[in-house]
Amino acid sequence: MEVAPWVWYLTIGLMAAVLLFDVFIIARRPHVPSTKEVTVALIGYIGAALLFGLGVWYFTHEQAGAKFMAEYYAGWLTEYSLSIDNLFIFLLIMARFNVPAKLQQSALLIGIIIAIVLRGIFIAVGAAAINRFSWVFYLFGAFLVYTAIQLVREGQSDDDEYEENRFMRFVERRFPATKNYDGAKLFTRENGKRLATPMFIVIMALGTTDLLFALDSIPAIYGLTREPYLVLTANLFALMGLRQLYFLIGGLLKRLVYLSIGLAVLLAFIGVKLILHAMHENELPFINGGEKISWAPDIPIWMSLSAIVLILGVTTVASLIKSSRDSKQVGSAP
Template sequence: MTSLAYTTSTQMQVPTWVWWLTVGLMAAVLLFDVFVIARRPHVPTTKEVSGALALYVGAAVVFGLGVWWFTHDQAGAKFMTEYYAGWLTEYSLSVDNLFIFLLIMARFGVPEKLQQSALLIGIIIAIILRGIFIAVGAAAINQFSWVFYIFGAFLIYTAVKLAREGEGDDDEYEENRFMKWVERRFPATQEYDGAKLFTKIDGKKLATPMFIVIMALGTTDLLFALDSIPAIYGLTKEPYLVLTANLFALMGLRQLYFLIGGLLKKLVYLSIGLAVLLAFIGVKLVLHALHENELPFINGGHHVEAAPDIPISVSLAAIVVILGVTTVASLLKTRRDEQAAASS
């Protein structure tokens, strides 16, 4: 029996049919979601979203075990650890996305029963855009080892920026330039027409607010992908693991939105925690770039052997600790604030 993925020089060699099977299964799940939600727009119950989220998380965990099973020996454990580290990182960054999604929904007054449709289409756009980013990132890494310097520096810059923003209270969604152009280019009605993106009024075709909302969700996730794709490439160089970690992180995002919408406001240290996480991965990338250095103006173009290469097991442990401490500290802070407010 042949393995779905085998290893050569500690690199995954994934057969083409496995790629197509993975993409096909994910597309089938999304199409099923689209079909069900399009037929019955509604506000999902807690039981409904909890069950679906448990299914997606369970599938992600089982997939990681499958990576270990179908790759062999120590290499299998390495790839499994890389996948879990990437998945946890992408999931944690996606949680940060949810806060922006909440602001977008509030900004455009999306009716509750239509929010599922908006999120689903926005997630499909995000998957397509991230797929392009992943392919470009893989090509860049294969051709230029120095791209890790750029990725690392960008993540450290993003971490500093995120930490500073986390110190304030930004409860308003600020449209980017592209969204302002979209609103000028596509005149929209003031009223929603179900989940339709366009409608006709007096024979004139106009965009609905739903179209604007979906574009806002898609472009916002694209901006987040500028952080998340370099971050996951700092944990694994395997495009297949990068793709699947992103897919599993995004697949349960809609359910997570409805399940922890209120909880997000209690994660007061989320931005700081994610800043620490991105800074850690940024430093890891820079150290790896030094270890693989080929730039002539650094160490004469030779590898900097003294630069430590942080093992993936250490990275996974650091990710779990950072996210755990962030969550516990946030909930304790919120609880103290609520008790103080109640007593006063």
């Protein structure tokens, strides 16, 4: 897939313009968004993501267009589903630091901007590694399978508290902070001293949390497409509507009781796909004498897309049925 430099610049420029518009609006009027507001915005972002996929099909060659479109949709769905898992952690962070409701939009927006920059770096590094070392798919695949196992273990845990990572503990020790918010400001002055506000700590927590999630989401999408442009745009569209999704389905997240298990199955599937692909293009001398393993199937993108839709659909329906039954049992209990 050949993408002209001006297309890259135009895509990044348009996304930056949308983010700047968001920053301008929120900075002028911090508020708790209404359900109508976030619904309209979310429909707009999802609609734009779907139209973009059709554009990929239309503007590429006829035969390859359908393939690239399927790769983009598979990547977007995967990144979006993994982002929903992020939202649960974001909710815990907001509760942990007692972020005022009207400031949560500002914190999320800045956190998302940090996430976009960090993921852009990860995407570039991943593309360079893949182009130079085909065996990196073995590493990506093994890591995704390991992550899937960890997700299943975490899904069986009843611990709903946010645990700070080492970087966050370092930040809290390094930067003297006040416990009082000063609007959306990251730093303030108290008694002549420059102090970090809780907003600064929250944004650092959101940014580092997404960085950790990117460690599995970027290898996952490279298991579905090797086109850096599709990887970038799928990630951008998944992150752009994340803030609205946070406010719209905050309560619904607790009903997705099987989300971790569903994502684990999804990551394991992509991990196996990556390992099979690595075997199909094997160059490691200590595996099959450095020869390609002909019997290893290369899972086509249509099968991957179908599996992703099926896994996410079953996970959502099963979760809602389970949470509905649990709530009825609680309601009927004496």
